[in-house]
Amino acid sequence: MKILVINSGSSSLKFKLFVLPELSVSASGLIEEIGDERSPARLRYQTGPGDTRTISKTLHLTEHRQAISAMTELLRESGTMNNVEDLAAIGHRVVHGGEDFHEPVLLDAKIIHTIEELVPLAPLHNPANLAGIRVSRELAPDTPQVAVFDTAFHQTIPEHAYLYALPRKLYKNNKVRRYGFHGTSHGYVAGQAAQYLGRPLKELRVISLHLGNGASAAAIHNGKCIDTSMGLTPLEGLIMGTRSGDLDPAILFYLSRETGLDMDGLDRMLNKQSGLKGICGENDMRQITESAARGDNRAKLALTMFCYRLKKYIGSYMAALGGVDCLIFTGGIGENSSLVRKMSCEGLQPFGITVDPIRNDQHHQNTYAIQAGESNTKILVIPTNEELEIARQTLQVITTTPLQPDQM
């Protein structure tokens, strides 16, 4: 039996097929540009882990329904999944679970309705996740389906850390609070860290830094998240590829008055034209590092600002946790950029955080430690694996929850 994990974005569909009981990967793929009239959808597909071939196809897909059909067709053709009866369950990534979901759940009509009600909190993400869920339920009506929420891991954050200093009624009436995202990744790498260190997670103070195109930090005390940098939306916190992260909210009133930018214009500016891209015109950290090495001053500034913001978060979460046993770098940048790791930990030696330059420059496929001998804090580079974590949580749910007819 197998577990299929589906992560549907607004114009993309990522999937991974895991074989029970070890949850080894038997196939994975990505379909992009679904519904784009101007360019056909692209599909990249790999059976693995032994098979390193990547099959690429160009398809005309106008909606998620067709993308999921194309995915099932491919899985059938390649012999990795003969029919949907091969599936023990389907696990879906859902970005926003609001305050309603603290853990993964079996999907039924009522749960789907609650996810729909949360659309105003995640207008770009939840509708895409729902599209994937609806089509999967039609195609595999007898297969249990599980929703795993990006926000769930952060539901242990205490009130004093999740509330904004705003009129109370905005929380009561409009659900304005910090929710946090990347929870599946933060939870997964924290578990991996405990395993690597051979210590129970329940005894560790961890700061997890998920640094990809989107970036967030989480403070994890004895296995429970107590603070995170993203807020009501994924815009708050660290500097990201195209998102500003923290800023003075009065900038928006000022800009609106001075430039006449309306709400949509401000939204676009903060989410798509800011962050690394706003600072130096480029949002890809690899390019920025190369440009900085060639002496480009704006690229150097973008790197410096990115790492300075990171360092401030490390410091504030050390204060919140009362120290830190383990600092984790993950995500495309965290896993691959030794320069970002070095720069963001520079000057933290007095606080017991020291990176070993040689270990930091070596790259390994699996978890590895980069702290120097004298460092009190372990500093780990851990490849994240959100799909595996979704598969694990899906398996956990179907083995512990009795199924009702509507939940299949």
Ligand code: AMP
């Ligand atoms: P993700 O969203 O997790 O896929 O991460 C994407 C980010 O990781 C992009 O900014 C990439 O430029 C960055 N990245 C990937 N590989 C490297 C690398 N070797 N050095 C620096 N940044 C990298």
